[in-house]
Amino acid sequence: MSGVPGVRIAFALGVILPASTMAQVIDMQDMPGKPMSHRVDSTPSAASTSVDHDHHDSPVPQLQSVPPNDHVAPAPPQYLMQDMAPAQMASTMQMDDTAPLGMLMLDRLERSRSTVGDLATNWEAQAWWGNAMDRLWLKTEGERGRDGSDGRLDVLWSHAWTSFWDWQLGARQDFGQGPQRQWAAVGVQGLAPYWFETQATFYVGGQGRTALRLESSYELLFTQRLILQPRLEMNFYGKDDPHRGVTSGLSDLEAGLRLRYEISRKFAPYLGVEWTRRFGEQDAAEARPLPARETTWVAGVRLWF
């Protein structure tokens, strides 16, 4: 910072004489008389102990009847700070309301077992980095089961739009079984009335493909640590994509209930159940067509950093 503490001290020392002189002058100008010493006993009047807040029996002092105050305006500074560039200001003040921040959140990292005995590992994770207004998001969701994996990765730029909503713009890559689809993405994410954490993303892919993904979740507190999270996800597609097990219209719907225990805010194991409904005709060519209805039990952890 200042390589010249000596100069600063000189300034500081220089202030004393003019400061006190000026103070006296202002004192004499403003104060017609010496401030009176009013020694009052601190014993309260009975009236002031009244519980009634609407009436104040103590008289409001009138300007004429009260003694003058002993305020003395300060001397002007000997040293006046010059304006700085915002970045330098933030660093000098050590105060920066635009400082970026990052967060990594594993919403779901779970092992699931369907009622027919299929085991799988599922995940849903998000990471963001940025300031309050603009953030870069990475989102991924998928499943790794006996027949391989299936998932998606979204890369989005997010901008604060309203009090509770951000809009997001970016791209999505599908991976796992079937063709690797790429999509352009536009969506909103935020907090809907009644505290529903909600995402809605519209995708446009090659060959005229379109998709819409809706997700919403809620938190119901049984205690401060034991929290039930209902969650609903719906995927709509513009046209069939049998190689990825997708049908046009509402293709699939997942409804889950997860009961977590927050050992800390950042670490919570959970147990849950999820119902999946897949719509439309399954591709007969598939070796193992996905069941139209499926119930799975899940156990996992939710953590963030």
Place this chain on the structure above:
Amino acid sequence: MDKQEPRGIQLPRRRFVQGLALGGVAAGLGLWRGNAQAQPWTPRTELRGDHFELEIGELPVDFTGRRRVATVVNGQLPAPLLRWRQGDTVTLRVRNRLAVTSSIHWHGIVLPADMDGVPGLSFDGIPPGGEYVYRFTVNQAGTYWYHSHSRFQEQTGLYGPIVVEPRDGEPHVAQRDYVVMLNDWTDHDPETIYANLRKQSGYYNHGKLTAGDFLRDAGRDGLATALADRRMWNRMRMDPTDLADVSGAAYTYLVNGRTPAGNWTGLFDPGEKLRLRFINGSSMTFFDVRIPGLKMTVVAADGQPIEPVTVDEFRIAAAETYDVIVQPSADRAWTILAQSMDRSGYARATLAPRAGMTADVPPLDSRPLLAMSDMMGAMDHGATAHDMGGMAMPGMMDMPMPSAPAASLATGPEVDMRVATPRSNLDDPGVGLRGNGRRVLTYADLHAVDAPISPRVDRELTLRLTGNMQRYLWSFDGQRFSDAGPLRLKHGEHVRIVLVNDTMMTHPIHLHGMWSELESADGRFQARKHTVVVQPAQQVSYRVSADAIGRWAYHCHLLFHMEAGMFREVVVA
């Protein structure tokens, strides 16, 4: 230690200083034991005179059984009590032994702008290994304090009391004079606390409403009423339990550097009058202070004498000070209880005729909820204000304008709510203190004993306190510090600042360099303050005499609100 568990929130059992303690402070007290035996009050290092040598450094401390490093002055936490005399010119040489830039701000002291200690506005800060010599004339008397204005050093321990003795002697006779400094100590890194709040604003709120609360309310008030109540709050995405951003989950509350178990004790002989100088030097905490069984006569607010008013309890915001006189007449101990506003913890001290005596520590009050009026504002109060505004009254010019609908009450990323009809009821003690059966101090009780500095109002300026809780953004008028230019005041003008709180939180607003002369709703001078609390959905006005040339800080004194943008520069030129 008290055996009583606070209702509602279970506090982890506080263990107290063991082994390595507070350096210089502990040295004077002999060895502190791990058990919670009360220690006699021993005078802390107190510096008086007109020349002071202060050294900012680090010190290992242990308040909870975990060793942490505090930021301290002269090896003391709190920093040494500075005793000045009104009229003296004091010189304070402050050396910085930290590895980072530091600063000291003399809170509430009227002084030249380059002595105010705000890096970037007053000076460059005190570089590591460097020093700064503060020198100014102290023309006021009363109870004040000092603290770092650099990053989060205030949270890690850099705070201390200032007592300025009046030129003509104390107007209130008291046989004993104690500083009672309240602080919120945390074992966590404040950088982590701030990051947690930005990622999850309710991180430290462990008093949210649960399904059980709903069933209880439905059983008590009927299902329809309970549903309607939840619907109102939840539709707005507002949380009625949002009382403190950082709670007892992260804080251990201190009195003069002692934990509740450490039990700071002030001694007296029965029948003596004691002057207790309460200073809230905490970073994020409002305290509700009472001494069960004793009436407190408040004689000064923010260092300035007021007409004595006797109360059972008062709320003290971060940075405020209140001087009270108490007269314990019996040969017994009394507990000073300072509950945090969200009832997640408390600071505790004892007044006793002999060291080691204790009194019961009452259970914490139940956790309050914000009321409709904290979200909606005036309701019927508003009509009253407007009626008065329409009446032709003498001295109309001196009255604050009834809050005309502001040009823009829009919400957006920076602002999650607006209050169209703020309430201006200074006689509201605030959430958690309403109708609690005790006589609670309110701003309507504060009446200065002298005339205001500002005899008139040349200009009126309205600022709205805004924020977005979910995003953890705080601002004036929807503009964070980084987006906002300075507020410019003309040297010599008298302005009325009207603050309207468009948030659901209570904010203590501190203007540097100039007094904030609090007014009643109809524009009468109430009291001279340096920190003015504005409750949710409330409108408060005060006069400022722009007689201090320079660049000044103006901000919410909740440390993380300031950091998040609730800060403006005020230029007087």
